[in-house]
Every structure is written in structure tokens, then in C-alpha cells.
Amino acid sequence: MVIEEGDIGTESSEDDLLVKGVSGAGNGRASAAIVGRPNTSPGYWLCMLLPLALASNLVHKVRCTENISTHGMLTIAAVGMCVESLCFFLYIFCKAGLLLKLLIAFVPGLITTLLYKALLQQPWSYGLFWGFVTTFSYQNSYVRVMRACPACFSFGEAAVLVQGLMLFILNVILKLPNTLFSNQIRSDFDDLNVIMMFALFYLFAVCCLLAAANILRTTVCFYPLIFLFAITVTCSPITNPIPLITLLNFILKDKARLNMIYFYIALVVLTFLAVWWETSQEGKATTRVRKIFHLLIVLVYIPGVVYQCTFLYIASGVAFAIFTILELIRVFNIPPWSITLCRAFTSFSDEKDAGILALTPFCLLIGCSLPMWISTCPCGASDDPRILPLLSGVLSIGIGDTAASWVGSKFGRIRWRNSDKSLEGTLAFIVTTLLAILLLNLFSLISMSALKWFTAGIATLATALIEAQTDQIDNLTLPIIFYTIVNTI
Structure with missing residues (x-):
């Protein structure tokens, strides 16, 4: 782990440095430039979510055999970045001597190298190169992101997003050249x-x-x-x-694909009208108003995953690119659209959008799309489409979280300890999610066995309880948790 001068505190100022924006941080060793999202816990446990989700793909029979080796390498890289995150968090809160600094710096790369050698039977030189390049690049990128976007993320949320970015870059390096120059x-x-x-x-x-x-x-x-x-x-x-x-x-x-595009265009127009109407009110949108976008995402992803998975896959990438360009215009204040985008951000932002970035809409898109993005074969195995895991984001945040928010804000009376969430909202999450799965099964859109029902019930219960207790971004965390559990069968 590379700790740059000025990124993490120096020996002369150890006692004066605090981890800002993190409740219960105490005396830390992070630079004052590294500021977590205020009024939230560090969320260190989030750094384990992506490695677990990727590992869940390896426990069942994979139809796309050409992706197994690449996926195995990505999974090991994710584990290495998780270890790097834990070492970084340990470094922040420990008074580290020279020996501990060296140990923390090299342990993640060594563990990643050993995993490449033991599990993938790669040469030592190959494992050493990718092990240390991956972990060093991740740590450096993590620090830079936290410094560049103060108060935007908790420590765990930043870990998930930077892990995802590094895994995407690694996937491009591993797959794109071979795909472009292949004669197949x-x-x-x-x-x-x-x-x-x-x-x-x-x-x-x-x-x-x-x-x-x-x-x-x-x-x-x-x-x-x-x-x-x-x-x-x-x-x-x-x-x-x-x-x-x-x-x-x-x-x-495909005529059906054209009809799907017309349907999506209508939803986009409806979304723009909703944003225009709300911003014209010159007030903050309520939580129930913001959940309208969750319902719209349900209308996009359920028919897309079931009937036009390949088209939805590319459309999610296009949507992410458009979101990114619009955010660049807003953050860098580039005329003539920056004022309109800033007004919309002000209207629809919530307490989780504490920094310069519009994190909530990005995480809504990422959360619903991530099951497709990390699956080994999301749209290529027609004999075993595994639709339920691909709908993890829609079920957990599009349906469950929406119901929990609406019922909790309107009828919630019994509050969970140390949380502003209600028992009534949690029960609504569980009931609506299981009811949605039942309807999908009744209409033969998914096939549910007794074991799948048991796993779906465990996933729903676990996700609902985490939604009730965590102060991390729901749109990012809940889909990964739900996916990891239901994807194990």
C-alpha cells in the first residue's frame, strides 16, 4: 500500500490529525484532506461486498466457459483490493511503526499473488505483476478519489465505487484486446x-x-x-x-426491440416532465416524490431483463455515459446547461448528497445495472437465464426500498433502535419484495423451486434488516447484498 506524503498524516502531526465526517473515528491518521460523508458511519464492511458478489458467480455452473478465467482473475483482484482497504483502514487508526507500515504495504499484493498462483495456476511473475499493480493502483486511486470529492462518500462507499472502477479497467485490459483481434x-x-x-x-x-x-x-x-x-x-x-x-x-x-425503445422513450419524457415540474415548484422534493424514479426504474428493468436483456445491457451503459456527461457539466459549471442541472440537483438531492456529486441518481442506476455488469454471462445463456439475480437491484431498491420508504414515512410508528427507520417500513419491504417475486413466478417470468424460495426469503429478510439499520447509500449496498445471496443457487 503506497501512502503518499500529504495524503496520509506524517509522523510530526500524528496527534493532530482526525478523520473528518466519520462518527466515532477518534484520533486518526488520515489527512485532513480525506473527508468522509458527514453524519454517517465509516461503513468499512462495504469493502467486502463486491468480492463476495463476484465469488458467488463461481459456486454455480457457469454456461459461458470462455469467461471463467477472466472472472476468476477479477474475483481475486477484488479480494486483493478488499484486503488493501482493510489495511488502509488499519493504518488510519493505528500508530504504525516502520515494520507495521511495511507489512501493511506489501500484505495485500502478496496475498493477491498467492491467490493467482494457488487458484489460477499462474506463474509467479504473472501473479506478482498483477497482484501489486492492482493493489497499488487501487490504493492510490482510492486516496485520490477521497481527496478530490470530500464529504461525498463514506469510507466504505468509496471502496465499493473505486473497486468497481478498477475492476472495469482490469476487465477492459484483459478482454478487449483479445476480443478485437480474435478471428472468432x-x-x-x-x-x-x-x-x-x-x-x-x-x-x-x-x-x-x-x-x-x-x-x-x-x-x-x-x-x-x-x-x-x-x-x-x-x-x-x-x-x-x-x-x-x-x-x-x-x-x-427486431420489432419487439423497437417497441421497447418507444416505451423507454416515453419513460424518459415522463422523467423529464417530472423533473421540470418539481424544479418549477422551487422547493425540495420529498422522499415519496423521489421514489417515483424508483418506480420508473422498475418499469425499465423488469421488461428489459426478461425480454431484451442484451439491449438493456447496452442501454445501461449509454445511460451511465449520459449521466456522467451531465454531471461533468454541472460540477464544472459549463454553460448553458449547468444552471438547469444545478437547480434539479438542489431540488432532488437528499442528505446523502452532501458533497459536490449527485450520488443518489448515479447509485440508483449502478445498483440496478450492477447485477448484469458483474454476471459472468448475463444475456448469453438462454437455457439458464438466471433472471432472479439479474433483478436484484429492481427487487431490493426499486420495489422493497420504495415500499419501505413510503409506508415508513406515512404509517411508521415503531422505530428501530439507533435508526430513523420503522418496523412498519421493514415489513413493507419484505412483503412487497416477496409479492413481486411471487407475481414474476405466477406469470412464468422466473422459475422458483423450494430451494430458490428459501434463498429468496433469506435474501429479502437480510436486505430489509440491513436497510433498516445502515446509514450507507441504499441504492448501492442493497442490490449487491441481495444479488450475492440469491446468486448462490
């Missing part, structure tokens, strides 16, 4: 996956450029840069034909 015939999903990986990786590069060069944040530079991004993504020779033609061919060859 690719399916529609493979082509669209290549397009999405290339587009999001290019967008990541754009974000890095904007962070590094202030001149690019001006109107005359920003919009040409985004236009160049759009042209590069749609016209690069990464598919045959080019991505724009590939996308059009994919959309136009």
Missing part, C-alpha cells in the same frame, strides 16, 4: 459488449483529462471534446461494421 465470430452481445467497454473506457479517459487540465472545462473546449468522444465511439473500427451501424442493425432487426 462474435454474437450480438459480444459486439455490443465491446462497444460499451470501449465507450466507457474512453469516457474514463475524458474524465481524467478534464480533471488534469482546467482549460478543457471551458465551453469552447468541453463540447468539442464530447463531440469527439461521440464520433470516436460510434465510428471507430472496433466492430464490423462500425459501432453505429452495428447498433442500428441490432435495433432494427
